[in-house]
Amino acid sequence: MKPREIRRGVYWAGAVDWDRRLFDSLIPLPDGTSYNSYLVQGGQSTALIDSVDPTMERVLLENLDSLEVKKLDYLIANHAEQDHAGAIPAVLAKYPEAKVVCTPRCKGMLIDLLMVAEDRFITVEDKETISLGDRTLEFIHAPWVHWPETMLTYLREERILFPCDFFGSHLATSDLYVTDEGQVYEAAKRYYAEIMMPFRTTIQKNLEKVKEYQIDMIAPSHGPVYNKPEFIIKAYHSWAFGEPKNIVVLPYVSMHDSTRRMVAYFVGALVERGITVKQFDLPVTDIGKLAMALVDAATVIIGTPTVLGGAHPAAAYAAFLANALRPNLKFASIIGSYGWGGKVVEQISGMLTNLKVEVLPPVLAKGYPREADFKALDGLAEMVRQKHRETGVM
Ligand code: FEO
Numbered sequence: 001m002k003p004r005e006i007r008r009g010v011y012w013a014g015a016v017d018w019d020r021r022l023f024d025s026l027i028p029l030p031d032g033t034s035y036n037s038y039l040v041q042g043g044q045s046t047a048l049i050d051s052v053d054p055t056m057e058r059v060l061l062e063n064l065d066s067l068e069v070k071k072l073d074y075l076i077a078n079h080a081e082q083d084h085a086g087a088i089p090a091v092l093a094k095y096p097e098a099k100v101v102c103t104p105r106c107k108g109m110l111i112d113l114l115m116v117a118e119d120r121f122i123t124v125e126d127k128e129t130i131s132l133g134d135r136t137l138e139f140i141h142a143p144w145v146h147w148p149e150t151m152l153t154y155l156r157e158e159r160i161l162f163p164c165d166f167f168g169s170h171l172a173t174s175d176l177y178v179t180d181e182g183q184v185y186e187a188a189k190r191y192y193a194e195i196m197m198p199f200r201t202t203i204q205k206n207l208e209k210v211k212e213y214q215i216d217m218i219a220p221s222h223g224p225v226y227n228k229p230e231f232i233i234k235a236y237h238s239w240a241f242g243e244p245k246n247i248v249v250l251p252y253v254s255m256h257d258s259t260r261r262m263v264a265y266f267v268g269a270l271v272e273r274g275i276t277v278k279q280f281d282l283p284v285t286d287i288g289k290l291a292m293a294l295v296d297a298a299t300v301i302i303g304t305p306t307v308l309g310g311a312h313p314a315a316a317y318a319a320f321l322a323n324a325l326r327p328n329l330k331f332a333s334i335i336g337s338y339g340w341g342g343k344v345v346e347q348i349s350g351m352l353t354n355l356k357v358e359v360l361p362p363v364l365a366k367g368y369p370r371e372a373d374f375k376a377l378d379g380l381a382e383m384v385r386q387k388h389r390e391t392g393v394m
Pocket residue numbers: 079081082083084146165222
């Protein structure tokens with residue numbers, strides 16, 4: 001896709017990766033992604049904000065050629081991760097006079113990760129500016145969005161915020177701007193859940209920090225540009241500051257139908273009590289959907305059979321993931337089955353140490369669940385309802 005002008009002399013010059021289906025060998029990309037790079041032409045100098053993934057390096061260089069960029073003064077590196085910084089060495093080779101502008105921490109990381117030469121850097125402090133002549137770039141330090149070195153760039157005269165990953169969405173689209181807010185909301189929420197949620201308190205602080213700026217447009221480094229930025233700012237506020245809702249997330253796995261029968265009964269018992277349930281069969285679950293569900297839920301209940309004395313590996317993975325993503329959960333528990341014994345409860349609850357949750361009494365059935373087990377599931381459902389009521393969740 002050719003470069004496109006988003007304001008006079010400001011161009012989207014990145015690459016759309018329609019076919020990528022996995023990020024970090026971990027995160028599903030059902031809708032592909034984009035690596036957005038932006039060229040800002042000033043009266044005296046020219047800057048490129050972020051580069052692209054190294055697999056798309058050629059696309060970026062061709063875009064710069066088609067924009068007839070003969071001289072590049074600044075290459076702004078908001079973030080050192082390779083999907084934005086990976087093409088920096090190629091851009092520096094093409095433009096020998098260009099300097100990389102980044103935080104001091106980012107400089108060290110780019111030297112380590114990409115072997116960028118030390119003499120190619122200009123480091124900037126929080127709120128420092130660089131003039132392009134008639135245009136001014138302000139750099140806003142925003143560590144831990146989502147690495148320690150991150151910053152945002154603000155083009156003062158045009159009131160455009162270039163926040164790199166912050167507010168981004170993994171979404172390949174031919175639309176330069178958001179046209180379908182529902183689709184972008186889903187993709188941006190998935191991105192928040194997988195990438196930003198573990199840093200929720202930092203995200204809260206950075207949302208407060210960007211309030212100081214008048215923003216007419218947000219141009220992230222993944223997904224379409226927000227020409228009505230209040231849409232994504234409001235969504236981020238609800239995800240980062242919102243209280244947990246009356247929702248139980250129930251990731252489970254079943255081998256011989258015992259756990260599945262328990263899950264089916266338990267879901268019915270919760271729904272009867274006015275609780276929303278989001279159920280995920282782990283072996284076929286898109287973990288992005290599970291992560292998104294955890295953004296709003298008050299409770300997670302993990303369903304697992306017993307394998308070799310412990311939890312099924314798929315259930316252990318779900319517990320590990322929930323613990324790593326640090327959602328704002330209040331309660332957790334375990335339901336499942338066993339043949340002759342095991343340590344499922346100790347194992348799963350021992351994996352949730354990052355979460356400030358109260359672990360409710362688990363329900364485990366020996367073999368197929370019987371009347372007493374269904375009664376115990378009713379008891380757990382009732383306890384979830386009481387806890388949700390007591391804590392104002394419902
Ligand atoms: Fe899109 Fe953290 O890189």
